[in-house]
Amino acid sequence: xxxxxxxxxxxxxxxxxxxxxxxxxxxxxxxxxxxxxxxxxxxxxxxxxxxxxxxxxxxxxxxxxxxxxxxxxxxxxxxxxxxxxxxxxxxxxxxxxxxxxxxxxxxxxxxxxxxxxxxxxxxxxxxxxxxxxxxxxxxxxxxxxxxxxxxxxxxxxxxxxxxxxxxxxxxxxxxxxxxxxxxxxxxxxxxxxxxxxxxxxxxxxxxxxxxxxxxxxxxxxxxxxxxxxxxxxxxxxxxxxxxxxxxxxxxxxxxxxxxxxxxxxxxxxxxxxxxxxxxxxxxxxxxxxxxxxxxxxxxxxxxxxxxxxxxxxxxxxxxxxxxxxxxxxxxxxxxxxxxxxxxxxxxxxxxxxxxxxxxxx
Amino acid sequence: xxxxxxxxxxxxxxxxxxxxxxxxxxxxxxxxxxxxxxxxxxxxxxxxxxxxxxxxxxxxxxxxxxxxxxxxxxxxxxxxxxxxxxxxxxxxxxxxxxxxxxxxxxxxxxxxxxxxxxxxxxxxxxxxxxxxxxxxxxxxxxxxxxxxxxxxxxxxxxxxxxxxxxxxxxxxxxxxxxxxxxxxxxxxxxxxxxxxxxxxxxxxxxxxxxxxxxxxxxxxxxxxxxxxxxxxxxxxxxxxxxxxxxxxxxxxxxxxxxxxxxxxxxxxxxxxxxxxxxxxxxxxxx
Numbered sequence: 001x002x003x004x005x006x007x008x009x010x011x012x013x014x015x016x017x018x019x020x021x022x023x024x025x026x027x028x029x030x031x032x033x034x035x036x037x038x039x040x041x042x043x044x045x046x047x048x049x050x051x052x053x054x055x056x057x058x059x060x061x062x063x064x065x066x067x068x069x070x071x072x073x074x075x076x077x078x079x080x081x082x083x084x085x086x087x088x089x090x091x092x093x094x095x096x097x098x099x100x101x102x103x104x105x106x107x108x109x110x111x112x113x114x115x116x117x118x119x120x121x122x123x124x125x126x127x128x129x130x131x132x133x134x135x136x137x138x139x140x141x142x143x144x145x146x147x148x149x150x151x152x153x154x155x156x157x158x159x160x161x162x163x164x165x166x167x168x169x170x171x172x173x174x175x176x177x178x179x180x181x182x183x184x185x186x187x188x189x190x191x192x193x194x195x196x197x198x199x200x201x202x203x204x205x206x207x208x209x210x211x212x213x214x215x216x217x218x219x220x221x222x223x224x225x226x227x228x229x230x231x232x233x234x235x236x237x238x239x240x241x242x243x244x245x246x247x248x249x250x251x252x253x254x255x256x257x258x259x260x261x262x263x264x265x266x267x268x269x270x271x272x273x274x275x276x277x278x279x280x281x282x283x284x285x286x287x288x289x290x291x292x293x294x295x296x297x298x299x300x301x302x303x304x305x306x307x308x309x310x311x312x313x314x315x316x317x318x319x320x321x322x323x324x325x326x327x328x329x330x331x332x333x334x335x336x337x338x339x340x341x342x343x344x345x346x347x348x349x350x351x352x353x354x355x356x357x358x359x360x361x
Numbered sequence: 362x363x364x365x366x367x368x369x370x371x372x373x374x375x376x377x378x379x380x381x382x383x384x385x386x387x388x389x390x391x392x393x394x395x396x397x398x399x400x401x402x403x404x405x406x407x408x409x410x411x412x413x414x415x416x417x418x419x420x421x422x423x424x425x426x427x428x429x430x431x432x433x434x435x436x437x438x439x440x441x442x443x444x445x446x447x448x449x450x451x452x453x454x455x456x457x458x459x460x461x462x463x464x465x466x467x468x469x470x471x472x473x474x475x476x477x478x479x480x481x482x483x484x485x486x487x488x489x490x491x492x493x494x495x496x497x498x499x500x501x502x503x504x505x506x507x508x509x510x511x512x513x514x515x516x517x518x519x520x521x522x523x524x525x526x527x528x529x530x531x532x533x534x535x536x537x538x539x540x541x542x543x544x545x546x547x548x549x550x551x552x553x554x555x556x557x558x559x560x561x562x563x564x565x566x567x568x569x570x571x572x573x574x575x576x577x578x579x580x581x582x583x584x585x586x587x588x589x590x591x592x593x594x595x596x597x598x599x600x601x602x603x604x605x606x607x608x609x610x611x612x613x614x615x616x617x618x619x620x621x622x623x624x625x626x627x628x629x630x631x632x633x634x635x636x637x638x639x640x641x642x643x644x645x646x647x
Contacts, residue, residue, distance in 0.1 A: 057545055058544075059541055059545070078544070078549075079544045079545045080544045080546075080547050080548055080552075080553075083547070085545075085546075088538075090538075092538055092542045094542075094543075094556075095561070096560050096637075096638045096639060096640040105543075105548075105556075106547050109547030110547050137637055153546065
């Protein structure tokens with residue numbers, strides 16, 4: 001294997017575990033991240049995603065396993081030799097240094113000559129649209145500006161890898177949406193692998209090429225963002241990613257890809273990932289946007305009747321809440337523009353037999 | 362009836378107290394320093410003789426220089442000793458942090474004379490160290506008996522808690538995550554300390570230095586008990602002017618000189634502090 005300096009960067013983790021006493025924060029993770037990949041670790045707080053990031057950065061030593069950056073084993077290497085960039089949720093800019101001093105800090109630590117430092121500073125300031133802020137101190141900047149300075153500091157030395165720990169969590173919604181697009185653009189332009197930690201599924205879905213959904217120190221699912229969204233591997237992923245109706249029933253007839261069950265008197269067909277026998281209790285998840293609410297039954301597939309209790313206006317979309325005869329509810333989401341149904345009327349709820357996912361409880 | 366503004370009511374007593382107990386005596390000392398003493402009496406005939414004596418007589422210059430060097434050495438030793446201790450407590454003290462800092466102040470529960478007497482009991486001719494050496498047939502360490510070294514050790518012992526407390530209070534407000542950030546960005550442990558920890562804790566350190574340097578410069582009791590004849594300090598001599606010799610005017614002039622040097626040190630310290638670069642947020646911004 002040749003290892004030229006311009007060889008694309010990659011990261012691999014080999015059965016990495018981190019135990020804090022009896023707690024297994026990270027439990028035997030294997031992972032390989034490609035050269036130009038935007039990779040997200042998605043999970044609720046306490047799932048071990050931040051611990052994993054800290055292991056990659058060198059801030060924590062794994063209990064077992066190996067960490068390799070560009071093929072080099074860095075497991076025991078201190079953080080300052082790894083040449084990894086990192087961006088934090090609370091920015092962590094040096095308050096006693098100006099914007100310019102903060103950004104060139106990694107280059108100074110690598111003893112890069114002044115001329116090159118200045119050149120790279122200009123490049124980074126331009127890339128992150130920080131012109132005119134060079135002499136400001138961090139406390140004179142807005143949150144968004146601080147986060148861009150933090151990104152510039154992480155990127156200026158063209159690291160082997162950039163780690164981002166919930167970098168947008170402290171920004172307001174509008175700015176967050178804007179930064180999501182920008183951060184993905186930097187990753188694609190610079191061709192540096194990004195490992196992005198977040199508990200926000202929207203962020204992960206917007207930016208990532210691949211997503212790993214993490215819980216209790218292990219990956220529940222790892223795959224392209226479409227797969228994680230469309231084909232959840234576990235009930236946890238189905239519940240965590242996207243917005244779904246969660247229902248329970250007993251499987252009746254199980255085929256290779258599809259099964260049949262009766263839910264509150266309605267015969268339904270659902271896909272399943274395998275491992276379910278007839279007679280098993282199952283949970284199934286139908287995403288809001290897969291469901292159509294119409295005055296009359298129009299499409300084939302699964303059908304349930306009810307009446308429209310309310311419409312929750314969300315802007316671009318609206319949530320349609322349908323009450324069924326026995327009092328249970330199903331929620332659908334659709335464009336808010338052409339509402340064909342009115343509140344209080346009888347409606348038909350349909351979704352294709354290929355939509356949703358069914359798991360053994 | 363005119364109403365007194367509430368701010369004046371609040372600040373008034375404090376201002377009055379400072380005026381009576383601090384400013385007035387200072388002004389009096391300043392005034393006396395231009396007077397003359399004769400047979401234990403002060404005479405208000407204005408002259409500069411006291412200052413002339415101070416700056417021309419070799420003995421006073423020696424005392425002043427000795428005190429300045431002593432205070433400087435003590436401050437630096439305290440600095441070297443206090444940083445690791447304060448750092449350790451702030452970083453690893455956990456829930457015992459406060460207790461550990463209070464323990465450092467434990468010697469203050471007794472009086473200063475008692476503490477110095479205790480040191481004498483360790484360093485002196487019949488003290489712990491030299492007695493122990495005697496048991497093994499070794500000669501006593503002369504350098505510890507009534508020498509400037511013994512006085513300096515005494516000063517370090519007396520003043521180091523101030524330094525530790527000042528640095529500790531600074532470090533507990535320091536965000537150690539910044540240290541991790543520096544390391545991720547390529548700074549080794551020492552580089553990270555110099556780039557981040559030291560500058561962001563400089564104000565606390567400077568306060569510690571001032572808290573040690575200034576009382577040490579004026580110190581009289583410690584060199585008298587521990588230092589011996591070759592350690593006569595400016596403060597000791599100053600004390601004598603108000604006591605044995607009764608030359609109040611000269612003593613006052615010495616007090617003014619001491620005060621001036623302390624101000625100078627504070628000014629130098631203040632000069633090194635750039636509020637914008639101190640990491641204090643919300644101060645000096647814009």
